Amino acid sequence: MMLLQLLAVERLKIRRKAIWPLIAAGGFGVVLLQAANYALRYDYLMKLNADNPWGHMLSEMHFLAVPSLIMGLAIIASMIAGVEHATNSWKQTLALPLSRLSVYAAKFVLLMGLMFAACTMLAVGTVVLGLCLSLGTDIPYTELLRVSYLPLLAALPIGAVQLWLSVSLANQAIPLTVGVLGTVVSMFGMTLGDFVPYKWPMLDNQWNEPLIPAALGLTVGLLIYVAGSVHFVRKDVK
Structure with missing residues (x-):
């Protein structure tokens, strides 16, 4: 119950931060890029991938979505943590009868929830684009879900690191620079x-099994989240 209340508070804090337009830009922006690609080369692409038009489009969509996902994690984490940094209100926040673990957990859940929303927009936009491009009604939903959501699981360590840096450092230029480089x-x-985490969202590996990087991302991401939580609990707030 406390976590739900904290999530409600966190949503109120970011209400004026224009986060939702950024989430929509991340999700639907990738779809628009792919739409532009097909608009310029429709006949060529349809002929080239006549045997599997949906598979080709999903593959390209995945390649375009991964950098957007990494950058999105950095920007949204910075915006979520930046509220307290900008107003110097960490002391006031932590002076409330709230567990520090719950405060940190609320920010992490909010970050991943917002990115999940972006992934959902990507999935919906992809289906709409495919139907508009007359790729057929035999939509490969399993592949669509794999491309839309498994990269987020695989990128969990990156999100955990970005939130850790954003919460720990008042200068948000540092975590954002890490995000750009990533x-x-x-x-x-x-x-x-x-075994390089920045490869995991691509879901590519020598075993040709996309569940492996997703499982690695989930495991390592939770470990980094725990480490960040412990550091946050022990950190002196100025």
């Missing part, structure tokens, strides 16, 4: 080793 690295994810 986004650039993720664009070359296919060339990285299988």
Whole structure:
């Protein structure tokens, strides 16, 4: 119950931060990029991928969505944590009869919930785009869900690190710089080793099993979240 109340409070704090337009830009923006790609090369792409038009579009959508996901985690984490930093209100927040663990958990849940919403927008937009492009009504829902949501699980360690940095550092330029660098690295994810976290959202590995990076992301992400929580509990607030 306390966590739900804290989530409500966190939503009120970010109400004027224009986070939802950013979430929509992340989710639907990828769809618009793919729409532009097909608008310019529709006949060529349809002929080239006549045997599996949905599979091709989902593959390209996934490649475009991963950098957006990494950057989105950095920006949203910074905006969520930046409220207290901007108003110097950490002492007031933590002076309330609230568990520090609950405060940190609320911010983490909010971050992942907002990114889940972006992934849902991506999934819905992808279906709408595919139907508009006449790719057929035989939509591969399993592949759609894999491309839309597994990268978020695989990126959990990145989100946990971004929130940890954003909460710990008053200067939000540092976590945002880490986010930008991580986004650039993720664009070359296919060339990285299988155990590099920035490759995991690509869901590519030598075993050709997308569940492996998702499982790794979930496990490592929770460990980093716990470490961040412990640090937050012990941290002196100024």
